[in-house]
Amino acid sequence: MDDLTIIEQVLQGNTNAFGLLVERYQAKVYNLALRMCGNEEDAFDLSQESFVRAWQNLSGFHRDAAFSTWLFRLTSNVCIDFLRSQKRRAAVSLTYLDDDNEAAQLDLPDPGLGPEAAALAAEDRELLRRAMDQLSPECRQIITLRAIDDLSYAQIAEILNVQEGTVKSRLSRARTQLKNKLLQIGNKSFREASILSGRGDAR
Amino acid sequence: MSCEDFVLLISGHLDNENTPEQEAQLRAHLQTCPDCRRLLTAWQTLEPRVQALAEPAPEGLKQSVMDRIAAQSGPRLVRPAKRFRLNAGAKLGLAAACLILLVGVGAVSLPKLGSKPASADALEKASAVTEAATTDLAVYGEAVPEEAPAEQTFGTAPDAPEAAEPAPGPESTDVMPAATDAPAQTEPDDYYRSGSTDADGASAQRRPNVDISRADWKRCMDLSLDNTAPVLLYTEFGPSLLDLLQTEAPELYDRFAELTPETSEDGSLVYTTTYGDIMALQEWLLARLPRSEDQDEEARAAEFEVMKRFYELDPDSGMLNRVITLRPGQSPVQWPADWPEDWARRLRLEENWSLFFPEEDFSPMADDLAFLVLLDDTDQTP
Numbered sequence: 001m002d003d004l005t006i007i008e009q010v011l012q013g014n015t016n017a018f019g020l021l022v023e024r025y026q027a028k029v030y031n032l033a034l035r036m037c038g039n040e041e042d043a044f045d046l047s048q049e050s051f052v053r054a055w056q057n058l059s060g061f062h063r064d065a066a067f068s069t070w071l072f073r074l075t076s077n078v079c080i081d082f083l084r085s086q087k088r089r090a091a092v093s094l095t096y097l098d099d100d101n102e103a104a105q106l107d108l109p110d111p112g113l114g115p116e117a118a119a120l121a122a123e124d125r126e127l128l129r130r131a132m133d134q135l136s137p138e139c140r141q142i143i144t145l146r147a148i149d150d151l152s153y154a155q156i157a158e159i160l161n162v163q164e165g166t167v168k169s170r171l172s173r174a175r176t177q178l179k180n181k182l183l184q185i186g187n188k189s190f191r192e193a194s195i196l197s198g199r200g201d202a203r
Numbered sequence: 204m205s206c207e208d209f210v211l212l213i214s215g216h217l218d219n220e221n222t223p224e225q226e227a228q229l230r231a232h233l234q235t236c237p238d239c240r241r242l243l244t245a246w247q248t249l250e251p252r253v254q255a256l257a258e259p260a261p262e263g264l265k266q267s268v269m270d271r272i273a274a275q276s277g278p279r280l281v282r283p284a285k286r287f288r289l290n291a292g293a294k295l296g297l298a299a300a301c302l303i304l305l306v307g308v309g310a311v312s313l314p315k316l317g318s319k320p321a322s323a324d325a326l327e328k329a330s331a332v333t334e335a336a337t338t339d340l341a342v343y344g345e346a347v348p349e350e351a352p353a354e355q356t357f358g359t360a361p362d363a364p365e366a367a368e369p370a371p372g373p374e375s376t377d378v379m380p381a382a383t384d385a386p387a388q389t390e391p392d393d394y395y396r397s398g399s400t401d402a403d404g405a406s407a408q409r410r411p412n413v414d415i416s417r418a419d420w421k422r423c424m425d426l427s428l429d430n431t432a433p434v435l436l437y438t439e440f441g442p443s444l445l446d447l448l449q450t451e452a453p454e455l456y457d458r459f460a461e462l463t464p465e466t467s468e469d470g471s472l473v474y475t476t477t478y479g480d481i482m483a484l485q486e487w488l489l490a491r492l493p494r495s496e497d498q499d500e501e502a503r504a505a506e507f508e509v510m511k512r513f514y515e516l517d518p519d520s521g522m523l524n525r526v527i528t529l530r531p532g533q534s535p536v537q538w539p540a541d542w543p544e545d546w547a548r549r550l551r552l553e554e555n556w557s558l559f560f561p562e563e564d565f566s567p568m569a570d571d572l573a574f575l576v577l578l579d580d581t582d583q584t585p
Contacts, residue, residue, distance in 0.1 A: 031258060
């Protein structure tokens with residue numbers, strides 16, 4: 001059953017049908033919220049909130065857009081509102097939380113190490129997660145929409161209400177940021193790991 | 204283009220969103236630029252790792268959503284609709300389409316007349332609605348009601364006789380056919396005035412009379428919703444209305460024909476339909492209302508607007524402003540006793556219409572059930 005059919009049913013009174021939409025999109029909604037707010041509890045709440053609002057506003061959903069687009073936009077807004085209210089730190093600092101959850105200073109990336117180091121760092125899922133968390137909300141958002149929610153530029157453009165060209169350039173910049181962040185974080189741990197393990201080679 | 208510019212294309216390449224020209228440019232550049240090649244490779248490695256950050260949706264998420272939804276009845280969404288009764292008088296001819304169209308939205312499910320109440324809770328609420336009000340939703344053709352489900356009430360245990368009752372209750376005799384005189388009103392004309400200005404002289408012009416019992420007018424209220432609100436409405440009407448629809452408004456008929464109605468004991472059909480359909484039905488009914496000959500499209504539209512204007516749903520309290528619409532020539536001889544005289548004030552008098560608007564704080568009903576009474580007495584031929 002396609003989204004519009006389900007929506008029709010919900011609007012006719014079949015509340016349970018909404019559950020089908022939840023099932024269909026909960027993973028993507030959750031992951032968007034997760035990447036944007038950075039922790040599972042908040043992501044749960046924000047996902048839930050997004051779906052509830054979607055239900056409440058279902059009558060306002062105009063069929064000229066895809067439901068998923070509408071839902072993701074709604075979710076994005078919920079998350080951004082949340083982040084603003086939480087006054088989360090924009091992650092453009094050079095501090096990061098180390099394994100002891102204490103703020104530590106990052107060394108600036110060693111220019112000698114290339115992007116491969118970043119890829120390497122990404123092998124450490126935890127590092128990658130940290131790096132993502134330290135990006136700005138907008139960067140996290142667009143990377144998530146593309147890489148995790150697997151949306152096209154056109155779809156992302158609709159969600160963010162920008163031109164496709166803007167999506168392309170923002171995404172490109174976001175990836176660059178992620179790469180740099182990985183280098184920053186990865187460098188430190190990479191170096192530490194190297195020292196500890198005796199591996200001195202930079203690949 | 205510098206390498207910086209190509210970063211954009213590398214990103215686009217990753218997503219398969221480059222134009223063919225851009226791809227060509229990129230390919231050409233990559234052949235000569237190891238740095239960019241490394242960047243591309245790195246990003247191609249990075250991308251799946253970012254994708255792998257995805258986690259499954261947590262276990263309880265869906266249920267938590269459904270729980271919250273269940274606890275709500277957003278005003279813009281569906282509440283279990285009230286059932287109401289429109290008895291278009293199955294025994295009456297087409298023309299007698301004296302229709303009481305009930306449109307209700309609310310959190311209460313009224314029991315169908317003749318059936319057991321759905322729940323005590325519903326009963327309680329519904330009887331707050333109806334109070335002492337009996338609801339004779341009789342439809343009268345000619346001057347004599349053929350079906351007068353007297354004593355039928357919403358929300359009470361319907362031991363009350365079904366619409367099989369042939370004779371109207373005593374209340375209904377209050378309204379005189381008034382073939383010869385102006386509506387015999389013991390009430391001051393404030394409440395209702397015969398539509399035609401030449402009330403007496405033109406009584407000869409009087410249309411065949413269709414009377415509504417006083418009891419009916421107790422329930423003369425209407426519900427209007429924001430047109431975009433997707434609400435579920437039950438509409439019941441008699442089979443004769445359906446026939447009328449089929450003849451006169453086939454497209455509208457089709458909408459209902461698609462649906463499977465339930466049939467109540469007295470033969471009326473209960474449809475679950477959308478507000479859009481109800482509105483269409485109402486508009487059609489309204490269009491059938493007899494007008495003075497010179498009343499044009501615009502006037503009709505204005506009239507409909509006036510009617511609509513008086514419907515307001517207060518989203519907080521769920522209260523509705525109510526409109527009582529009386530057909531010219533039709534008036535309760537005695538204003539229902541339980542209706543305080545001063546709560547209704549006339550808002551507008553058209554030649555053929557009178558509208559009454561209750562004081563805002565008056566609310567005999569606890570919730571937003573209302574109905575519109577539309578009459579059509581143009582032709583009496585079945």
